[in-house]
Amino acid sequence: MAEIGQMKSKGSTDYKCPICKDTGRVFFDKDGYSYVDDCECGLLKKQAMARRLKFADIPESFKEMTLDTFKTDIYQDERSERIIQTNVKAVNYWLDHFDEMKKRGQGLYFYSYTKGSGKTRLATSIANELMTKRDVTVKFTTSIQLIDEIKATWDKDYEVTEHQLLLDLSKTEVLIIDDFGIEEAKAWLMERFYQVINNRYIANLITIFTSNIGLENLKYDDRITNRIKERSLTLAFPEESIRDQIYKKNMAELAAAIA
Ligand SMILES: [Zn+2]
Known part of the structure; x- marks a missing residue:
């Protein structure tokens, strides 16, 4: 050689x-x-993975989330536990059929009216699974971040143009928009959202949404909600916050560790 x-x-x-x-x-x-x-x-693969993980921009506290470690027994209400178990099953089905979902651009829409019910945890678990096991490029953003970034491009000295930003969002293999639907439906914003969502619709690209509002009650332009409806499997999450439970569990673990 x-x-x-x-x-x-x-x-x-x-x-x-x-x-x-x-x-x-x-x-x-x-x-x-x-x-x-x-x-x-496998150095090149590792480097590509590192780039993917960096690009994904998953919040620090969700970086280690996986479906294997996703807790379904942390909900207090038995009904909540059943709902979340069904959702995890549905997500596993979606992942098992990812190639088919990808061809159809079939994404996911997670919602519950209660905050802290596990939507972002499950969405980031999917992101990590796709990046580490399937070499898929994922971009995570929140609605607020997205809006801030669009506004930032209006400054002439900003590093990217608005056109480029919207194009990048339109082309990312899998896009996760966390906390979707909380913003006022201002015309300029609807125009941008529609542009990204419609471009992704045309290109059959997967988008995953988490929201505190069900698709039916989203106060957005019909053009936007119709596109999302057509390309999303919607999963209702338990109306129970698990943030307190996670906090209590972490404290109990600490207490046990130092006892
Ligand atoms: Zn080598």
């Missing part, structure tokens, strides 16, 4: 991977032709 293009002067023992000398690529000759391939150490 002839290696070319290795310009570093490090001794081979300084490299984590002596095969590719930490470039992630191996070069070889076969039948008189030169080839390049990914090194078996």
Whole structure:
């Protein structure tokens, strides 16, 4: 195996991977032709993963969330527990059929009128699953962040133009919009939301929404809600906040650990 293009002067023992000398690529000759391939150490894949995770912008407290660790027994009300178990099943079904969902651009709409019912936790669990196990690019944003960023582009000195931002949001493989529907339905905002949602609709791209408002009661332009309806599996979440339960559980764990 002839290696070319290795310009570093490090001794081979300084490299984590002596095969590719930490470039992630191996070069070889076969039948008189030169080839390049990914090194078996998987450095390029790891780098791509790191870029995906950074790009995704998942909030720190949700970065470790996975479906395997998603707690369904933390709800006090038995009915809540049944609802969340059904939702986790539905999400697993959706993930198991991801290729098909992707072809159809079939996304998800999580809602409950109660805050802290586990919607964002489940949505970020899906994001982590897609990024780490399926090499999917995911972007997480909240409605508020999105609006702030759109407004920021109106400043001429901002790093990206509004056109570019809306284009990026329109093209991201999977987009998660957390806390959707809390904003006033101002005309300029509806125009931007419609542009992104319609572009994603046309391109069959998956969008996942979490909201404190059911789709039927969303006060947005019909053009927007109709597009979402057509491309979302809606899941109602328990009308119970688990934030207090998580807090109590964390405190109990701490107390047990230092006892
Ligand atoms: Zn290597």
